[in-house]
Amino acid sequence: MSYRSLGIICTVVCALLLSRTATAGCGTCDKTVVENAVNNADFSTLVAAVKAAGLVETLSGSGPFTVFAPTNEAFKKLPAGTVENLLKPENKDQLVKVLTYHVVPGKVMAKDVVKLTKAKTVEGSEVTIAVSGGSVSVDNAKVIKTDIVSSNGVIHVIDAVILPKN
Numbered sequence: 788m789s790y791r792s793l794g795i796i797c798t799v800v801c802a803l804l805l806s807r808t809a810t811a812g813c814g815t816c817d818k819t820v821v822e823n824a825v826n827n828a829d830f831s832t833l834v835a836a837v838k839a840a841g842l843v844e845t846l847s848g849s850g851p852f853t854v855f856a857p858t859n860e861a862f863k864k865l866p867a868g869t870v871e872n873l874l875k876p877e878n879k880d881q882l883v884k885v886l887t888y889h890v891v892p893g894k895v896m897a898k899d900v901v902k903l904t905k906a907k908t909v910e911g912s913e914v915t916i917a918v919s920g921g922s923v924s925v926d927n928a929k930v931i932k933t934d935i936v937s938s939n940g941v942i943h944v945i946d947a948v949i950l951p952k953n
Contacts, residue, residue, distance in 0.1 A: 851893055852894075853906075889949060900923060925943075928949050
Protein backbone atom coordinates (compact mmCIF):
# COMPACT_ATOMS: atom_id res chain seq x y z
CA MET A 788 0.00 0.00 0.00
CA SER A 789 1.38 3.41 -0.92
CA TYR A 790 1.77 6.29 1.46
CA ARG A 791 -0.79 8.21 -0.64
CA SER A 792 -3.39 5.42 -0.25
CA LEU A 793 -2.66 5.19 3.46
CA GLY A 794 -3.05 8.97 3.76
CA ILE A 795 -6.42 8.89 1.98
CA ILE A 796 -7.66 6.04 4.18
CA CYS A 797 -6.47 7.84 7.30
CA THR A 798 -8.23 11.05 6.19
CA VAL A 799 -11.51 9.21 5.54
CA VAL A 800 -11.37 7.33 8.87
CA CYS A 801 -10.57 10.54 10.77
CA ALA A 802 -13.42 12.38 9.04
CA LEU A 803 -15.85 9.59 9.93
CA LEU A 804 -14.73 9.50 13.54
CA LEU A 805 -14.97 13.27 13.91
CA SER A 806 -18.42 13.44 12.30
CA ARG A 807 -19.66 10.65 14.56
CA THR A 808 -18.26 12.40 17.62
CA ALA A 809 -19.98 15.64 16.67
CA THR A 810 -23.43 14.02 16.60
CA ALA A 811 -22.89 11.40 19.28
CA GLY A 812 -23.62 13.91 22.04
CA CYS A 813 -27.13 14.60 20.80
CA GLY A 814 -28.69 11.44 22.19
CA THR A 815 -31.97 11.98 20.35
CA CYS A 816 -30.86 12.82 16.81
CA ASP A 817 -30.92 9.24 15.53
CA LYS A 818 -34.45 8.52 16.83
CA THR A 819 -37.80 9.60 15.37
CA VAL A 820 -40.12 11.94 17.25
CA VAL A 821 -42.14 8.86 18.27
CA GLU A 822 -39.09 6.97 19.52
CA ASN A 823 -37.98 10.00 21.54
CA ALA A 824 -41.45 10.36 23.05
CA VAL A 825 -41.55 6.64 23.91
CA ASN A 826 -38.15 6.95 25.62
CA ASN A 827 -39.33 9.84 27.82
CA ALA A 828 -41.52 8.90 30.82
CA ASP A 829 -43.08 12.41 30.79
CA PHE A 830 -44.82 11.56 27.50
CA SER A 831 -46.49 8.23 28.40
CA THR A 832 -50.01 9.68 28.06
CA LEU A 833 -49.12 11.29 24.72
CA VAL A 834 -47.63 8.01 23.48
CA ALA A 835 -50.78 6.09 24.52
CA ALA A 836 -52.89 8.64 22.63
CA VAL A 837 -50.69 8.47 19.51
CA LYS A 838 -51.01 4.65 19.55
CA ALA A 839 -54.80 4.79 20.05
CA ALA A 840 -55.10 7.26 17.18
CA GLY A 841 -53.08 5.03 14.85
CA LEU A 842 -50.51 7.77 14.24
CA VAL A 843 -47.33 5.90 15.22
CA GLU A 844 -46.45 4.95 11.65
CA THR A 845 -47.21 8.42 10.29
CA LEU A 846 -45.14 10.21 12.93
CA SER A 847 -42.34 7.69 12.45
CA GLY A 848 -42.19 8.58 8.75
CA SER A 849 -39.67 10.86 7.10
CA GLY A 850 -41.48 14.08 8.07
CA PRO A 851 -40.10 16.46 9.00
CA PHE A 852 -42.47 17.27 11.87
CA THR A 853 -42.50 19.84 14.63
CA VAL A 854 -44.38 18.39 17.58
CA PHE A 855 -45.65 20.54 20.44
CA ALA A 856 -45.71 17.70 22.97
CA PRO A 857 -47.83 17.96 26.11
CA THR A 858 -46.45 16.24 29.20
CA ASN A 859 -48.39 13.83 31.40
CA GLU A 860 -48.97 16.77 33.78
CA ALA A 861 -50.47 18.74 30.88
CA PHE A 862 -52.98 15.97 30.21
CA LYS A 863 -53.91 15.93 33.93
CA LYS A 864 -55.04 19.57 33.60
CA LEU A 865 -57.88 18.50 31.29
CA PRO A 866 -61.31 17.95 32.87
CA ALA A 867 -61.66 14.55 34.57
CA GLY A 868 -62.44 11.76 32.10
CA THR A 869 -61.38 13.70 29.00
CA VAL A 870 -58.34 11.56 28.18
CA GLU A 871 -60.18 8.29 28.87
CA ASN A 872 -63.04 9.44 26.64
CA LEU A 873 -60.70 10.44 23.79
CA LEU A 874 -58.94 7.06 23.96
CA LYS A 875 -62.17 5.16 23.25
CA PRO A 876 -62.22 3.59 19.76
CA GLU A 877 -65.46 5.40 18.87
CA ASN A 878 -63.70 8.76 19.44
CA LYS A 879 -60.66 8.03 17.28
CA ASP A 880 -61.47 10.78 14.74
CA GLN A 881 -61.66 13.39 17.50
CA LEU A 882 -58.41 12.10 19.04
CA VAL A 883 -56.64 12.31 15.66
CA LYS A 884 -57.89 15.89 15.28
CA VAL A 885 -56.55 16.88 18.72
CA LEU A 886 -53.17 15.18 18.20
CA THR A 887 -52.58 16.51 14.67
CA TYR A 888 -53.33 20.00 16.03
CA HIS A 889 -50.08 19.58 18.01
CA VAL A 890 -48.04 18.93 14.85
CA VAL A 891 -46.70 21.49 12.37
CA PRO A 892 -45.22 20.32 9.07
CA GLY A 893 -41.50 20.97 8.79
CA LYS A 894 -38.68 21.19 11.31
CA VAL A 895 -39.18 24.49 13.14
CA MET A 896 -36.45 25.06 15.69
CA ALA A 897 -36.98 27.36 18.70
CA LYS A 898 -34.98 30.18 17.11
CA ASP A 899 -37.51 30.14 14.26
CA VAL A 900 -40.65 29.59 16.37
CA VAL A 901 -40.04 32.88 18.21
CA LYS A 902 -40.23 34.74 14.89
CA LEU A 903 -43.75 33.43 14.19
CA THR A 904 -47.17 34.66 15.28
CA LYS A 905 -49.03 31.64 13.96
CA ALA A 906 -48.40 28.28 12.31
CA LYS A 907 -50.62 25.97 10.30
CA THR A 908 -50.96 22.53 11.87
CA VAL A 909 -51.31 19.12 10.23
CA GLU A 910 -54.93 19.18 11.48
CA GLY A 911 -55.52 22.18 9.19
CA SER A 912 -56.10 24.97 11.73
CA GLU A 913 -53.58 27.52 12.90
CA VAL A 914 -52.03 27.78 16.35
CA THR A 915 -51.26 31.19 17.76
CA ILE A 916 -47.66 31.75 18.83
CA ALA A 917 -46.73 34.52 21.25
CA VAL A 918 -43.49 35.63 22.85
CA SER A 919 -43.82 37.52 26.11
CA GLY A 920 -41.36 38.15 28.90
CA GLY A 921 -38.85 35.69 27.51
CA SER A 922 -41.30 32.79 27.24
CA VAL A 923 -43.11 31.36 24.26
CA SER A 924 -46.67 30.12 24.20
CA VAL A 925 -48.60 28.12 21.65
CA ASP A 926 -52.31 28.87 22.09
CA ASN A 927 -52.79 28.50 25.86
CA ALA A 928 -49.70 26.33 26.45
CA LYS A 929 -46.31 27.53 27.61
CA VAL A 930 -43.28 26.03 25.89
CA ILE A 931 -41.19 24.58 28.73
CA LYS A 932 -38.44 22.81 26.77
CA THR A 933 -37.29 23.26 23.20
CA ASP A 934 -35.36 21.61 20.42
CA ILE A 935 -35.44 17.90 21.18
CA VAL A 936 -33.92 17.13 17.82
CA SER A 937 -35.09 13.92 16.17
CA SER A 938 -34.19 12.22 12.92
CA ASN A 939 -37.51 13.29 11.40
CA GLY A 940 -38.17 16.59 13.12
CA VAL A 941 -38.13 18.33 16.47
CA ILE A 942 -40.12 18.25 19.70
CA HIS A 943 -40.97 21.29 21.83
CA VAL A 944 -42.47 20.40 25.23
CA ILE A 945 -45.60 22.27 26.33
CA ASP A 946 -47.36 22.47 29.69
CA ALA A 947 -50.96 22.17 28.44
CA VAL A 948 -52.94 20.27 25.84
CA ILE A 949 -54.00 22.60 23.04
CA LEU A 950 -57.34 22.06 21.36
CA PRO A 951 -58.52 22.99 17.86
CA LYS A 952 -61.13 25.75 17.78
CA ASN A 953 -63.64 23.67 15.78
